[in-house]
Amino acid sequence: MFEILVLSGKGGTGKTSLTAAFAHLAAEKSMGDTVICDLDVDAPDLHLILHPQQTVSEDFVSGHEAVILEEKCEQCGICTDMCHFGAVSATPLPRVNPMKCEGCKVCVTFCPAQAIAFRPKHCGEWYLSESRFGPMVHARLFPGEENSGRLVSLLKQRAKELAEQKSCSLVLSDGPPGIGCPVISSLSGASLVVNVSEPTPSGLHDLERVTELCEHFRIPSGVIINKADLNEKISTRIEEFCAEKKMGFLGHLPHNPVITEAMIRGQAVTEYESKDFSEAVRKVWNTISEMKGKYQ
Amino acid sequence: MILAVASGKGGTGKTTVSSALVSVWNRTRIACDLDVEEPNLHLFLRPEITGTEKAGLAVPEIDESKCSKCGKCSDLCQFKAISLMGELLLTFPEMCHGCGGCMAICPEQAIGKGFRELGDTVWGQAGESAFLMGRLRVGEAMSPPLMRIVKEKLKEITAQMSREQGDGDSVSSVIPDVIIDAPPGVSCPALNAVSDSDFILLVTEPTPFGVYDLELAHEAFLPLHKPMGVVINRAGLGDNAVYEFCADKELQIMAEIPYDRGIAENYASGRIISDISPEMHRLFSGLAGKIRIACSHKTMDNLYIRAAIKGGNRV
Incomplete structure (x- = not known):
């Protein structure tokens, strides 16, 4: 089984938008051979194009949170003093701010009155679904929750199991933004990273950091330049960067509102339009497929 | 503001x-x-x-000469950053959230502050x-x-x-x-x-x-x-x-x-x-x-x- 992670x-x-188009193209070639996975659990959007029908829905319970039991609390202040996260306010009564609590159990352990409960945290939900491009694994982290890395790991595990069960040869994952906890979790076990970049100062800067992260975990990666015509100088710079890093260059895509038009209709861009833009996306997908052959 | x-x-x-x-x-x-x-x-x-x-973040650093392998630190740690395996106490500093619990609970004061680099300001x-x-x-x-x-x-x-x-x-x-x-x-x-x-x-x-x-x-x-x-x-x-x-x-x-x-x-x-x-x-x-x-x-x-x-x- 091969896993392509889009970052x-x-x-x-x-x-x-591109992950949805790749899912469409993969299904067009061989329906039911790909498990689609949305690893951006914090702000998942892939379902807005794929409209999956849920077949399994499960709670995601991870970590704990401390809750002070007022009737037992003697207001000694030890919890406030010991919390390294500033999560326990002292006045008027000691209270744990659930948004700051990291579930370390220090206050629970050191409370002389045993006045702090330690409750499992229901942080979100995850789903197994069917979509028109094949089976899909996705989730939703409740707003403001943590443990996104653990939820990403869980989804990856489910996607892998599902792929084995349904004899799928590919897992196609839409990754989270950034380079932190959920991205690091999503990189674990990935076979190939496809980086979607744009020729802007931020786009180049962030590509450099995410590339360094892929190198750190020794995962091969390739780069797509989206909106390539916005700035040709930076676009060229990104190509040079790919050459320096010996990364696969996967192609250019032009700045084109057709992506948004397709999104509004709830379609992959390759379903919505069959002209220039989609042709360019098909070419990119072919290049990715060739690259996949190299690392298989 | x-x-x-x-x-x-x-x-x-x-x-x-x-x-x-x-x-x-x-x-x-x-x-x-x-x-x-x-x-x-x-x-x-x-x-x-x-x-x-x-x-940086203060992460556990074990002083082997003081550690009695009591396991209180690994029992407390919620992030699997310290683990007692038989007679071996292992630390995984990259898992640590920096709560300081292990340092506070150790009866032998065997856990000092190590440093994990988080980045720059x-x-x-x-x-x-x-x-x-x-x-x-x-x-x-x-x-x-x-x-x-x-x-x-x-x-x-x-x-x-x-x-x-x-x-x-x-x-x-x-x-x-x-x-x-x-x-x-x-x-x-x-x-x-x-x-x-x-x-x-x-x-x-x-x-x-x-x-x-x-x-x-x-x-x-x-x-x-x-x-x-x-x-x-x-x-x-x-x-x-x-x-x-x-x-x-x-x-x-x-x-x-x-x-x-x-x-x-x-x-x-x-x-x-x-x-x-x-x-x-x-x-x-x-x-x-x-x-x-x-x-x-x-x-x-x-x-x-x-x-x-x-x-x-x-x-």
Whole structure:
């Protein structure tokens, strides 16, 4: 089983729209051979194009949170003093701010009155679904929750199991933005990273950082330049960067509102339009497929 | 006042809006980039850097000669950063959240403070604005501890500027405003960035992804009970759903940046968009004014409360 992970570092470069198009093209070639996975659990958007029908829905319970039991609390202040996250306010009564609590259990352990409960945290939900491009694994982290890395790991595990069960040869994952916890989790076990970049100062800067991260974990990567005609100088610079880093260059795509038009209709761009832009996306997907052959 | 510029979806224009607001904000200000995973504000403000500091987290370091292998530390650790396997005590510093529990519970005082590098805090001056950013080390998973350190530095810079601006003892007269460029998303790093602000400005775009992620951000930030407003970027692209959502939730649309290839090209060449035309400058000056009005209410409330207390009335 091969896993392609679509990343970008910077948000809004077109990761999700292109993942949806790749899912369409993969299904067109061999329906049911790909498990599609949305690893951007914080702000998942792929379902807005794929309209999956849920077959399994499960709670995601991870970590704990501390809750002070007022009737037992003696207001000694030890919890406030010991919390390294500033999560326990002292006045008027000691209270744990659930948004700051990291679930470390220090206050629970050191409270002399045993007045702090430690409750499992229901942080979100995850789903197994069917979409018109094949089976899909996705989730939703409740707003403001943590443990996104653990939820990403869980989704990857489910996607892998599903792929084995359905004899799928490919897992295609839409990754989270950034380079932190959820991205690091999503990189674990990935076979090939496809970076969607854009020729802007932020796009180049963030590509450099996400590339360094891929190198750190020794995962091969390739680069797409989306909105390539916005700035030809930076576009050329990104190509040079690919050559320096010996990364696969996967192609250019022009700045084109057709991506948004397709999104509004809930379609992959390759379903919505069959002219220039989609031709360019098909070419990119072919290049990715060739690159996949090299690392298989 | 502290203004946080946030969004659910990435790439909606947070940094575009933050840099333009910093540029037109005609009061003493600090620009602070809390998107430590992918900080970009400096690419537009181009600050002169005057200081850099390594930021770290205190992680367990075991003194083998003192350790009695009692296992209390590994029982307490919720993050699998310490593990007692038979007679072997292993530490996994990269898993550590820095809660200090192991150091506090060890009966032999065998656990000292090691150092895990989280990244850098970087500060300087960008024109009339002070500048501060955090930059996560590539390979480091946890951004919230670095954000906490950047926020401490922000307090320090704020205090310092207040002293410099006020004359000697009277520090209250000029407290700099802070404009925070927050990370995308709606989980812990995003909340961490907006939690101390007086006003949250949500930047979105009129597309299905933009609206859906705005809904998530609104839901995530609502429990903070802070005033919020919306900037619609790329207005004219997409559909009307975002306007319906804002009307429904009584979210004020404070500015609309038109969808325009020229703006996108200027952004791509690294320009601050309030500089590209008189219209854009007016748009952002107007936005800055509206934000101040929205926040001055809050200040007036506080003054009112204070005056009432002074006059002996119970509030």
